[in-house]
Amino acid sequence: MSKKKKEQDPNILIEKQKFYISEFEQEAAWLSFMHREGWKFISTDGYRYKFEKAEKEDWCYQLDYKENGIAEEDYIQMYQDYGWEYVGQYDHWCYFRKQRIEGEETDTTLFGNRESKLELCKRVVNGQFLRILPTILVFPCFVNLLFFFHPFELVGPVFGTIFSIIALLTTLLFILPFFIYLNQINRLNKLIKELGGTK
Numbered sequence: 001m002s003k004k005k006k007e008q009d010p011n012i013l014i015e016k017q018k019f020y021i022s023e024f025e026q027e028a029a030w031l032s033f034m035h036r037e038g039w040k041f042i043s044t045d046g047y048r049y050k051f052e053k054a055e056k057e058d059w060c061y062q063l064d065y066k067e068n069g070i071a072e073e074d075y076i077q078m079y080q081d082y083g084w085e086y087v088g089q090y091d092h093w094c095y096f097r098k099q100r101i102e103g104e105e106t107d108t109t110l111f112g113n114r115e116s117k118l119e120l121c122k123r124v125v126n127g128q129f130l131r132i133l134p135t136i137l138v139f140p141c142f143v144n145l146l147f148f149f150h151p152f153e154l155v156g157p158v159f160g161t162i163f164s165i166i167a168l169l170t171t172l173l174f175i176l177p178f179f180i181y182l183n184q185i186n187r188l189n190k191l192i193k194e195l196g197g198t199k
Contacts, residue, residue, distance in 0.1 A: 011053035022187035024063045031061035044090045058100040062110035065124045121192045
């Protein structure tokens with residue numbers, strides 16, 4: 001795990017990590033660990049996580065998935081009423097935290113029962129499907145175009161080879177993210193089955 005501090009401010013830490021959509025619990029646990037180490041989470045762009053120097057306190061982090069991608073004021077207030085501090089949002093993921101106080105019983109579960117966690121997983125699966133739907137629709141058209149279009153005959157062997165290489169790289173750019181998403185959705189569907197869902 002590599003840490004990179006901004007030279008102009010030793011109280012700021014930038015940590016590079018990658019969590020996939022099925023790893024929201026691991027991401028929350030890692031953020032909780034970082035806070036116990038004295039680094040309070042501020043924001044993320046999905047790969048770089050920004051932290052601020054803080055007291056080494058026991059805070060629990062949790063993530064929620066918003067299908068419409070907007071954290072409305074009423075939505076935030078609902079969690080604040082239950083003692084959760086809204087940290088911020090990246091993409092469709094909203095970040096919350098709550099402090100554990102020694103000697104006191106603190107509810108640190110954002111999803112208090114199996115059904116609510118099941119609904120979260122279903123929201124993620126449905127949301128991610130809508131995101132990759134354009135790829136599913138466009139990719140067959142692209143393959144058909146490539147199959148019927150003969151670049152060697154139209155532009156010659158040199159440009160035909162260049163075009164074929166570009167087409168191959170473009171195809172890989174379609175395929176790799178698609179299979180990554182399929183793998184993550186499959187893992188989420190397994191979690192849904194474990195929770196007693198029907199997927």
